[in-house]
Amino acid sequence: MRSFISSYYFSKKGKFDFNLLLNILQFPSLKFTKKNIFSEDEASQNWIFNQNQFFLNNKVHFIKTHNSLDKFRGNKFTSNQQTLGAIYIVRDPRNILSSLKHHYSLNYHQAYQKIMDENASLLEKSSNNDHSNFTFLGSWSNHYKSWKNTTEFKTLFIKYEELEDNKYETFKNVVNFINRIKNNESKIDEKKLLNSIRSTNFTNLKNKEQNEGFEESVISSNGEKKPFFNLGFNNRWQKILPKNILTQLNKNLQKDLNDLGYNINE
Numbered sequence: 536m537r538s539f540i541s542s543y544y545f546s547k548k549g550k551f552d553f554n555l556l557l558n559i560l561q562f563p564s565l566k567f568t569k570k571n572i573f574s575e576d577e578a579s580q581n582w583i584f585n586q587n588q589f590f591l592n593n594k595v596h597f598i599k600t601h602n603s604l605d606k607f608r609g610n611k612f613t614s615n616q617q618t619l620g621a622i623y624i625v626r627d628p629r630n631i632l633s634s635l636k637h638h639y640s641l642n643y644h645q646a647y648q649k650i651m652d653e654n655a656s657l658l659e660k661s662s663n664n665d666h667s668n669f670t671f672l673g674s675w676s677n678h679y680k681s682w683k684n685t686t687e688f689k690t691l692f693i694k695y696e697e698l699e700d701n702k703y704e705t706f707k708n709v710v711n712f713i714n715r716i717k718n719n720e721s722k723i724d725e726k727k728l729l730n731s732i733r734s735t736n737f738t739n740l741k742n743k744e745q746n747e748g749f750e751e752s753v754i755s756s757n758g759e760k761k762p763f764f765n766l767g768f769n770n771r772w773q774k775i776l777p778k779n780i781l782t783q784l785n786k787n788l789q790k791d792l793n794d795l796g797y798n799i800n801e
Contacts, residue, residue, distance in 0.1 A: 536624060536698075537599050540713070542731040544597070547728030559597040562586070565667040575656070578669035579610035586617040594728065595619065595717050600670070601657060604681035607671040615687045620716040622709060623682040627694035627797050628788060629772035643780045650675035651787065662801050676791050678760055688718055694795070706732050 560566060563582060567589045572578050581600075590596045590795035602612050626649055635646040649655055657670040672678055681691050691712040697705045708725050772781070783794070785799050792799055 536622060536693075536709070537597075538735040540597060540709070541730050542735050543628050543710060543724075543727060546731075548722075549727035549734060551731065553733040555752075557613055559599055561600040561604070561668075561675075562600050563668050565661055565665060568667040572666045572669070573664055574666055575658075575671075576608060576610075578626075578666045579607040579612075581672065582610065582612050583617060590617065601672060603673040603678045604685055604687075605671070605677055612671070613687075618688050620689040620691070620712065622683060622691045622693065622712065623679070623797060624693050624695050625679045625683070626796075627772065628791075629776055629797075630695075630789050631675065632784075633772065633775055634782065643777050647780050647784060653677060653771060664666075676788060680792075681712060702732055702736075704730075717773060729743065 537556060537559045537574070541558050542549050542551040544556045546552070563578065563585065567585050568579075568581065569585060569588050570581060572581060580682075582691065590598075591797050600612075604612055606612075631650060632646040634642060635641055635649055635758060636643060639646075639649075641649065651674055652672075654676045655672040655674065657668075657672060659668055661667075682690055691709065693705060693709075705726065707723065710728060712762055713719075714721065714723075
């Protein structure tokens with residue numbers, strides 16, 4: 536999604552390049568902090584402060600975040616004073632497990648515990664116990680509901696699978712949504728839209744990473760560099776998820792799976 540948006544809005548013809556991602560950076564992060572942050576409490580207390588400092592009201596900024604919209608220890612992540620709208624991508628949690636396993640070098644049990652943990656968070660300490668990029672996740676269930684059900688601002692809610700099954704209409708809706716909340720009345724550039732979709736399809740991104748490298752790829756515990764673009768749409772829980780984990784997840788997340796239209800018995 537970030538690749539598509541940067542391609543459509545920050546290139547001339549919709550041809551993607553990794554450098555375009557510099558237009559959509561992650562928040563929270565060390566780059567977007569005005570203070571030294573040494574704890575989770577300090578980090579959450581400064582989320583809105585830092586947004587007010589770095590993202591001025593007279594310009595629209597695109598940012599990427601993994602943060603939940605639920606309060607963390609009484610502190611809000613953002614509000615309608617800072618945020619015009621959000622595009623949220625929800626994914627079948629059974630496929631999330633293998634992605635977590637790959638990205639964070641976990642086993643399936645650890646990955647399952649992570650998505651069920653209502654206190655789950657992310658923190659990559661850079662130096663001096665820095666907590667600037669502390670990100671509150673909460674559980675997978677609470678996370679998607681926090682964004683889906685918000686009344687603070689408009690949210691475009693997209694299922695990850697639609698990026699494969701209904702690519703053109705989904706990305707067209709993205710452009711319409713962004714233009715609408717920006718009060719941009721210009722018509723969609725169809726040629727640029729199609730170029731952006733083609734140049735950011737998963738296969739192209741994966742090949743581009745293999746040929747050029749990608750700074751957001753991760754290093755495993757044994758020092759091995761892991762591809763950021765791993766399985767993508769070939770990530771099929773039906774083929775790879777251990778039966779005991781699948782049974783447990785289906786039972787505990789049955790209502791969410793039903794509400795989102797994910798078939799338990801596929």
